[in-house]
Amino acid sequence: MPKKEERMIDKDGVRIDGRKFDELRPIKIEIGVLSNADGSAYIEQGKNKILAAVYGPHEVHPKHLALPDRSLLRCRYHMAPFSVDERKSPAPSRREVELSKVIREALEPSIFLEYYPRTSIDLFIEVLQAHGGTRCAGITVASLALADAGIPMRDLTVACAAGKVEGQLVLDLTDEEDKKGEADVPLAYMPNLGAITLFQMDGQLTLEEFEKVISLSLDGSKQLYQLQKESLKAKYVAVKEDVEE
Amino acid sequence: MSMIIRVKQKQIAQLMSKGKRLDGRELKEHREIKVEMGVIEKAEGSARVFLGKTEVLVGVKIEVGEPFPDTPNEGVLTVNVELVPLASPTFEPGPPDENAIELARVVDRGIRESKAIDLEKLCLEPGKKVLVVFIDVYVLNHDGNLIDASAIAALAALLNTKMFKYEVEQGEVKVKPGYTPLPMQNYPIAMTFAKINDKLIVDPWLEEEQVMDARLTITIDKDEKICAIQKGGTGYFTKEQILEIANIAKEKAPEIRKLVVKD
Numbered sequence: 440m441p442k443k444e445e446r447m448i449d450k451d452g453v454r455i456d457g458r459k460f461d462e463l464r465p466i467k468i469e470i471g472v473l474s475n476a477d478g479s480a481y482i483e484q485g486k487n488k489i490l491a492a493v494y495g496p497h498e499v500h501p502k503h504l505a506l507p508d509r510s511l512l513r514c515r516y517h518m519a520p521f522s523v524d525e526r527k528s529p530a531p532s533r534r535e536v537e538l539s540k541v542i543r544e545a546l547e548p549s550i551f552l553e554y555y556p557r558t559s560i561d562l563f564i565e566v567l568q569a570h571g572g573t574r575c576a577g578i579t580v581a582s583l584a585l586a587d588a589g590i591p592m593r594d595l596t597v598a599c600a601a602g603k604v605e606g607q608l609v610l611d612l613t614d615e616e617d618k619k620g621e622a623d624v625p626l627a628y629m630p631n632l633g634a635i636t637l638f639q640m641d642g643q644l645t646l647e648e649f650e651k652v653i654s655l656s657l658d659g660s661k662q663l664y665q666l667q668k669e670s671l672k673a674k675y676v677a678v679k680e681d682v683e684e
Numbered sequence: 685m686s687m688i689i690r691v692k693q694k695q696i697a698q699l700m701s702k703g704k705r706l707d708g709r710e711l712k713e714h715r716e717i718k719v720e721m722g723v724i725e726k727a728e729g730s731a732r733v734f735l736g737k738t739e740v741l742v743g744v745k746i747e748v749g750e751p752f753p754d755t756p757n758e759g760v761l762t763v764n765v766e767l768v769p770l771a772s773p774t775f776e777p778g779p780p781d782e783n784a785i786e787l788a789r790v791v792d793r794g795i796r797e798s799k800a801i802d803l804e805k806l807c808l809e810p811g812k813k814v815l816v817v818f819i820d821v822y823v824l825n826h827d828g829n830l831i832d833a834s835a836i837a838a839l840a841a842l843l844n845t846k847m848f849k850y851e852v853e854q855g856e857v858k859v860k861p862g863y864t865p866l867p868m869q870n871y872p873i874a875m876t877f878a879k880i881n882d883k884l885i886v887d888p889w890l891e892e893e894q895v896m897d898a899r900l901t902i903t904i905d906k907d908e909k910i911c912a913i914q915k916g917g918t919g920y921f922t923k924e925q926i927l928e929i930a931n932i933a934k935e936k937a938p939e940i941r942k943l944v945v946k947d
Binding site for chain 1: 910912916
């Protein structure tokens, strides 16, 4: 007899980790966690643990890459070898190269790069533990690290995935849901501008499902945006109190 | 953005506001697409695709190999892209850069997620021996929209593939006489849109790519489902723009599919 497959969503619509279809994983954010970086932040989203650090704007190395009219944004998304079940080689994989590119393109529209010609802003995202949705959590935390570095931005960028699992549309997929699910749509968003700056999809969706999935992840993004702002305020209120003492 | 690009952007944007383009096309019109199949005899499958002046050659090679541990019953699909230096003054020799890797992964995603190849039929001995399908994309002339040209060429080359008949006898892979096609079951079509000054165009050519704010590629399968998406570039899209793009892509995909899939 074939082994009974474990269901990802039970008959009451409760997901395997106890969440409802439109519920984010528990989130913890800290700002300014690394003393050497010009800006840094840390996020835990479910079992994801991700650090982001910003260096710059500073002199470009090598110099010939410098741009005459704006700052050069560079981004490295990298996973620690111990972040996943099977050890990942520390050399950058093709996936990491692609993600570094799309994350850079997701954050670039938010930054006033033209304020800092002939400089570079270097952004490092280190995934310490991965459990699905690391590119999105990486963007959410990287935007906070940029804010912490005092880099002027049009808006914070926030990212969140939605997708389809066992026929149901769900928000913020875990690794298991992504692997067993039918579709995954990661999206990055600047809520004040209504601008979608990262958009990818794999899986299969009809047009109607597709539209609903976008709405779902935009709603999730707006929730995350509140958490982003609260975490920034929490740090700078503490700084202000320190100064006033 | 250099001065020249800025001037060009203004010119292109002005034309687009009148519904025109530099090369005379409509905003939602593709360049002429030509598909030639079976152009490389040594490859199991091959195709050359012209998208205007953009030219892409794809070769398919099939080998016996090992499956991935998490999919022991499935053949392996790999897509690689070479941006050959003869194709553009901006391409340099060396290992694939982020543009080549992104292009390969977008083509891969369309084929994989639409389940274009029935990979389970490429399993020879579960967990031990499977067929590995290598799709090598060779860009020969870069005049913009490499994604669509590569995706069409890859699909055409897969449909053109004739491989040996393999069988396993007592743990050994034997080659039987005759040829067999790949087990194809879906026909994904990638369609790329560019956004310039908040207006959308389909199939951007090089001059338009150089000035675009962002691009969005949507891959539509034979059942009109969306099976892969990639946004690129440093601009953004609104939700409304994305839905508009999805609707146009759904409408136009069958026209392009007809050029590759002959029923």
